[in-house]
Amino acid sequence: MVLLFERLGSFFDIVLGLATxxxxxxxxxxxxxxxxxxGAMPGLTSTLGVALLTALTYSMDTNLAMVCLxxxxxxxxxxxxxxxxxxxxxxTAASAATALDGYPLACKGEGGRAIGLTTTASxxxxxxSMLFVVSISPIISRFxxxxxxxxxxxxxxxxxxxxxxxxSPDLVIKGWIAGxxxxxxxxxxxxxxxxYPRFTYGFAELESGIEVVPVLIGAFGIPQIIGVLKxxxxxxxxxxxxxxxxxxxxxxxxxxxxxxxxxxGVGIGSVPGIGEDIAGWVSYGxxxxxxxxxxxxxxxxxxxxxxxxxxxxxxxxxAMIPLLNLGIPGSPPAAMLLGALMLHGVTPGPMITFEHxxxxxxxxxxxxxxxxxxxxxxxxxxxxxxxxxxxxxxxFMPIIGMLCIIGSYSLGLNIFNLYLMLPxxxxxxxxxxxxxxxxxxxxxxxxxPMADENIRRALMVSQGSFMPVFTRPVSLILFLIIVxxxxxxxxxxxxxxxxxxxxxxxxx
Amino acid sequence: MMDKDKLRxxxxxxxxxxxxxxxxIVSQSLKMPMKDSWGGxxxxxxxSPAIFPLFVGAIIMLLGGMLIRTAVKEVGIKALKTLSSFxxxxxxxxxxxxxxxxxxxxxxxxxxxxVFLFIPRVDFFLAAIEFLLVFITMFYLxxxxxxxxxFLFYAAQVxxxxxxxxxxxxxxxxxxxxxxxxxxxxxxxxxxxxxxxxLTKDNPEFKKKYRISLIIAVxxxxxVGMIFKxxxxxxxxxxxxxxxxxxxxxxx
Numbered sequence: 001m002v003l004l005f006e007r008l009g010s011f012f013d014i015v016l017g018l019a020t021x022x023x024x025x026x027x028x029x030x031x032x033x034x035x036x037x038x039g040a041m042p043g044l045t046s047t048l049g050v051a052l053l054t055a056l057t058y059s060m061d062t063n064l065a066m067v068c069l070x071x072x073x074x075x076x077x078x079x080x081x082x083x084x085x086x087x088x089x090x091x092t093a094a095s096a097a098t099a100l101d102g103y104p105l106a107c108k109g110e111g112g113r114a115i116g117l118t119t120t121a122s123x124x125x126x127x128x129s130m131l132f133v134v135s136i137s138p139i140i141s142r143f144x145x146x147x148x149x150x151x152x153x154x155x156x157x158x159x160x161x162x163x164x165x166x167x168s169p170d171l172v173i174k175g176w177i178a179g180x181x182x183x184x185x186x187x188x189x190x191x192x193x194x195x196y197p198r199f200t201y202g203f204a205e206l207e208s209g210i211e212v213v214p215v216l217i218g219a220f221g222i223p224q225i226i227g228v229l230k231x232x233x234x235x236x237x238x239x240x241x242x243x244x245x246x247x248x249x250x251x252x253x254x255x256x257x258x259x260x261x262x263x264x265g266v267g268i269g270s271v272p273g274i275g276e277d278i279a280g281w282v283s284y285g286x287x288x289x290x291x292x293x294x295x296x297x298x299x300x301x302x303x304x305x306x307x308x309x310x311x312x313x314x315x316x317x318x319a320m321i322p323l324l325n326l327g328i329p330g331s332p333p334a335a336m337l338l339g340a341l342m343l344h345g346v347t348p349g350p351m352i353t354f355e356h357x358x359x360x361x362x363x364x365x366x367x368x369x370x371x372x373x374x375x376x377x378x379x380x381x382x383x384x385x386x387x388x389x390x391x392x393x394x395x396f397m398p399i400i401g402m403l404c405i406i407g408s409y410s411l412g413l414n415i416f417n418l419y420l421m422l423p424x425x426x427x428x429x430x431x432x433x434x435x436x437x438x439x440x441x442x443x444x445x446x447x448x449p450m451a452d453e454n455i456r457r458a459l460m461v462s463q464g465s466f467m468p469v470f471t472r473p474v475s476l477i478l479f480l481i482i483v484x485x486x487x488x489x490x491x492x493x494x495x496x497x498x499x500x501x502x503x504x505x506x507x508x
Numbered sequence: 509m510m511d512k513d514k515l516r517x518x519x520x521x522x523x524x525x526x527x528x529x530x531x532x533i534v535s536q537s538l539k540m541p542m543k544d545s546w547g548g549x550x551x552x553x554x555x556s557p558a559i560f561p562l563f564v565g566a567i568i569m570l571l572g573g574m575l576i577r578t579a580v581k582e583v584g585i586k587a588l589k590t591l592s593s594f595x596x597x598x599x600x601x602x603x604x605x606x607x608x609x610x611x612x613x614x615x616x617x618x619x620x621x622x623v624f625l626f627i628p629r630v631d632f633f634l635a636a637i638e639f640l641l642v643f644i645t646m647f648y649l650x651x652x653x654x655x656x657x658x659f660l661f662y663a664a665q666v667x668x669x670x671x672x673x674x675x676x677x678x679x680x681x682x683x684x685x686x687x688x689x690x691x692x693x694x695x696x697x698x699x700x701x702x703x704x705x706x707l708t709k710d711n712p713e714f715k716k717k718y719r720i721s722l723i724i725a726v727x728x729x730x731x732v733g734m735i736f737k738x739x740x741x742x743x744x745x746x747x748x749x750x751x752x753x754x755x756x757x758x759x760x
Contacts, residue, residue, distance in 0.1 A: 059740055170515060171578065177526055177571045180564055184533055187561045196540060196557035222619070229647050230611045394650065395720070398643035399728050402636055405623060406732060410742045418623045418745075426616060434522050435515055452560040459554035 010358060011134060014365040024067050028366075031068045032373040033381065035075020037388050039082070041396065042089045046076025046276075048224060048400070050336040051217045054343065055407030062344040067366050069340055073333050074316055074370040077276050078122040078378070079385070081309050085114050087389060094276035094315075097284035097308035104300035109242065112382075116246035117302060118309040119378035121258050125310035126371035128262035129269065129317020133324070134364045137353075140325040141360075144350035149458035150468050154478040156451035159272035159328045161485050163440040166274050170435030172489045178436045182444020183451065185210055185424075192453050205416040212445060213339040214408035214417040215424050219442055220332065221404040222425020223432050225397050244382050250302075257287060257303050258310050265311035269318020275331040275439060276312035283311030317367055324348050324360050328447065335442045343411065517591050519579035527572030533565030607652050614659050618643050621666045629673070631690045631748025636729035638697050644721040645704050649714055654707065661703055665696045690748040 018024045031053070038049035049072045057065035080095030085102030098118070105114040147155070160183065164175025188199045189209025200206040261283040268279040287307035288297045297304050319330030327349035329335035341348055352359055408421040428438050462468050469475045487493045540558035541551050553559065580588070594600055603609070618639065626635035646658045672678055672692060681688035701722060708714035736742040737751070738758055744751055 056735075056740065171519075171575070173571050173575050173578065177568065177575065180568045180571065181526075181529070183564045184529075184561070184568065187533075187564060191557040191560075193555060194551075194557050198540065198557055198561060199536060225619075226612060226615050229615050230608050232608075232611075232650070392648060394647040395644055395724060398640050398647070399724070399732075401619060401643065402640060402729065402732065405627070406632075406636075406736055409627075409745055410736055410740070413743065415628055415745050418627065422619055422623050434518050436522075455563075456555050456559060459559075464552065464554040 007134070007138075007361070011361045011365060014358065014362055015368060018067070018365055018369055024064060027064055027068050028071050028369055028373050029377065031071035032075040032370055032377050033385075035072035035077075036079035036082070036374070036377060036381075036385055038072065039076040039079020039092050039095075040385055040388055041391070042083050042087075042228075042393065044396070044400065045092045045220070045224070045333075046073050046079075046094075047220045047333045047336055049073070049076045050333045050340070051213070051220055052400075052403050052407050054213055054336060054340040055410045057340065058343060058411060062341075062346060063362060065340065065344055066363065067369075069337055070316075070363065070366045071370045071373065073337065074126055074313065074367065074374055075377070076333070077313050077316055078119070078309070078374055080312075081118045081122070081305075082115065082382070082386060083389060085111055085118070085305070086386060092276075094280050094312040095308065096277060097280040098305055100284070100298050101301045101304035104298070105302070105305065108300055110300070112242040112244045113246065114302065114305050115378070115382055116244040117250065117254070118305055119244075119375055119382070120246050120251055121254070121261070121306045121310040122313040122378075123371040123375040124258050125262040125265055125312075125314035126316060126367055126374070128259065129266045129314040129320075130364045130367040130371070131317075132266045133317050133320050133360065133367065136321055137325055137360045140321065141350050141353045144326055147350065147474065148468075148472070149454040149461065150472060150475045151478060153451050153454040153458060154469070154475055154482065155326060155328065156447040156454070158478055158482050158485070159322075159447055160440055160444050160451075161482060163272055163274065163443045164437070165485060165489065166271070166278060167437040167439045168435070169437060174434075174436045175440050178431060178438065179440035179444045182441040182446075183448045185215065185441075185445050186448020187452065192449060193456055205414070209449075210420055210445070211412055211414070211417050213336075213343065213411050214421040215445055216336055216339055216442055217404050217408050218421035218423075218425035219428045219438050220336075221400065222422065223429035223438070225401050225404075226426075226429045227432070228393050228397050244379055254303065254306055257306055260290075261287065261307045261310035262314040265314025266318035266321075268311070269315035269330050270321045272322055272328045272330060272443065275319075275333075276315040279311040279315040279318075280308035283307040313371075317364075320363055320367070324352060324363060325350060327450065329443060332439045332442060335439075335446055338446055513583065513587075516579045516583045517587055519575055520583075520588060523572050523575035523579060525572075526575065527569055530565045530567070530569030530572055533561055533568060537561040537565055607655075610652070610655060610659070611647070614646055614655060615643075617659070617663065617666075618646070621662075625666065625669060626693065627745050629689050630693045630746060631687065631750045632744035632746060633729050633733050633750040633754070634690055634693045634697065634748065635746075636733065637725055638693055638700070640725035640728060641697060641700055641722065644725055645700075645718060648717050648721050649708070651714075654714070657707065658700075658704065661700065665700070669693075669696075687748040690750070 018028070035046060035049055038044045039046055050069050053068055053072050057068050060068065076092065077094055080090055080092035081098045081102065084090045084095040084099035085106050088099050088103035090096040090099050102114050102118075105111060160179035161176060164179040165172050166175075168175030186209070188206055190197050190200075190207055197207060264283045264286060265279045268274055268282060269276075284304055284307050287303050288294050291297065291303060315331060319334040322328045322330045323334045323338055325348070327338070327347065329338045338348060346352070346356060346359065404421070405418060408417045409415060411417065428441070431441070432438060458468065469479050537558040540556065540561070542553055542556045542558055543551050622635065622639040626638065642658065642662045646655055646662075649655070669692065672689070678688055685691065704718050708718045733744065734754070737744055737754070
């Protein structure tokens with residue numbers, strides 16, 4: 001109990017410290033606003049926002065950089081709802097479900113009301129997810145301290161598999177292939193145990209391995225630029241906004257739906273590599289299935305908008321839980337954040353509570369302040385932000401291209417980063433076109449060194465034996481989950497389950 | 509993303525490529541020390557640097573094979589034959605000339621020429637102005653004829669620049685003037701601007717769009733570049749005549 005109060009005390013100290021620091025406040029509000037603009041513009045995503053700001057925050061102090069990056073993440077996730085509600089084009093994939101009910105609401109002249117409610121719901125969702133970051137993190141951290149190399153290898157492997165399974169828009173195999181291609185990219189360079197050059201072919205620039213952040217910028221930015229410009233995205237005229245501030249009664253009436261959606265968001269966010277888009281859809285589906293009037297969904301139902309927007313913002317905090325405690329990103333923007341943290345010399349994982357004792361609390365404090373800043377900005381500037389929807393994509397996409405290039409170069413001042421970023425981006429574009437998800441590839445690049453180093457270290461300790469996988473309880477559980485994840489996608493397993501179900505119901 | 513039928517046909521190709529990638533990784537990994545001595549240390553198989561890439565390569569091969577199997581099972585070998593006859597027919601040429609494909613070539617060509625040709629050799633600000641001017645006008649005018657004309661004009665500029673480098677003219681002119689590449693790109697910017705003006709002068713809508721493109725193409729690199737160069741203290745990839753001029757003004 002004393003420990004809890006001590007923790008709460010330091011948390012509020014940090015909040016107060018940030019809230020009274022003019023520079024932090026300016027960066028907080030500026031980044032949230034930038035995030036909202038990024039999210040609102042169709043074609044730009046919060047991941048790209050975090051990627052581009054990583055370059056700009058490189059020279060900043062770690063805390064300020066985190067304020068900047070987390071704020072753009074929170075703002076970007078929320079900002080997607082503007083385009084969804086007002087022009088029926090999701091600003092980001094995370095707000096795709098919002099368009100289903102948001103646009104009909106705007107057509108009825110209730111666009112302002114919908115935005116007001118989603119702003120409030122998003123802020124509450126972020127705050128709830130922040131509570132989970134604070135309360136669950138110490139437990140996971142303590143638990144993760146028991147992990148040995150086998151567990152870390154299996155965890156990385158599980159992260160790639162589950163991300164491939166859940167994010168693949170086509171066949172699950174494609175998600176796994178993307179993940180393993182990411183692992184291959186991570187093999188390039190000198191290996192961490194014996195410093196043997198692998199796949200370097202005499203290129204001195206490849207000796208230290210491929211730089212993660214330029215690869216991430218390429219993987220997320222270039223396919224976006226090509227996709228938007230190739231397919232001529234036509235943006236309709238935005239609907240007018242009326243009163244934005246929501247009625248207290250309506251918010252209060254929707255609190256149970258907000259809390260439920262936030263819990264879904266946190267849960268999905270904490271699964272490695274699964275982003276805000278899936279959280280939004282799952283939450284929307286749940287709201288529809290549990291509603292007394294499911295027929296109103298898709299025709300301008302406020303609960304539909306609230307469900308998807310609360311969940312995608314709650315996903316931000318959820319994604320922080322595995323990122324901070326296990327070093328495994330919970331979503332694509334969290335993968336970018338991991339890259340940024342590494343650039344600042346912070347290595348997330350179980351040791352973070354020892355190496356940087358207040359770091360998790362700082363992240364939670366930033367999330368709290370970012371959600372407040374998002375609410376204020378949303379309420380005050382919504383009518384102004386909507387104007388960015390008038391900017392043609394053909395103008396801002398080339399500028400984004402230039403920012404991707406200068407951003408990739410500035411991290412390490414190396415032109416070779418550009419030679420790497422562009423081909424990776426083009427390959428990722430083709431992969432996306434052919435139904436391969438990009439998130440597992442990125443997670444593979446990030447988790448590759450962890451998986452490689454840990455499997456070899458584990459085998460070194462066990463003298464080449466795989467038996468510890470079966471004798472260590474956590475390893476065994478992870479192994480069984482991995483086997484189940486793979487088996488559940490195999491046709492014979494599906495047939496077997498169907499047969500079992502049939503025979504079970506026949507007996508009944 | 510493509511529709512399901514096309515996807516499966518494409519999967520046969522992508523699956524084959526992925527299988528070959530896996531094969532390549534495995535073959536390269538087998539060349540790494542497994543039990544030999546490396547750096548004075550006698551290896552055992554489980555600490556070998558080959559172990560992880562071998563595992564990854566083998567799985568990629570397996571998954572690639574599974575993807576080919578699934579695709580062939582769904583669309584059949586017949587579909588593959590139809591696809592190969594389509595590739596060899598005239599329809600394929602028509603497909604390659606579709607507007608969305610032209611737009612794709614243009615984006616990729618502009619990005620590649622900017623990154624591999626101009627950035628390492630030309631003043632960043634000038635290269636970025638040229639990049640944005642070409643990129644924005646080509647797409648913002650939103651007209652197929654304009655796109656083709658501007659693309660060809662830019663392709664000619666790129667070709668001349670490559671010849672300028674290959675023939676050694678760059679070194680030859682550097683005796684007479686600093687940054688000859690920068691002067692050439694400056695002339696590119698001016699000639700491109702004049703060419704677009706000529707093309708758009710009779711169409712008020714195009715004219716307006718061109719004016720906006722020109723303003724943004726000049727202002728954005730200056731703004732972004734100056735933030736990186738003077739506020740974040742990031743030296744530009746190539747600092748030429750414009751950076752020299754800006755340095756002079758900034759540190760005055």
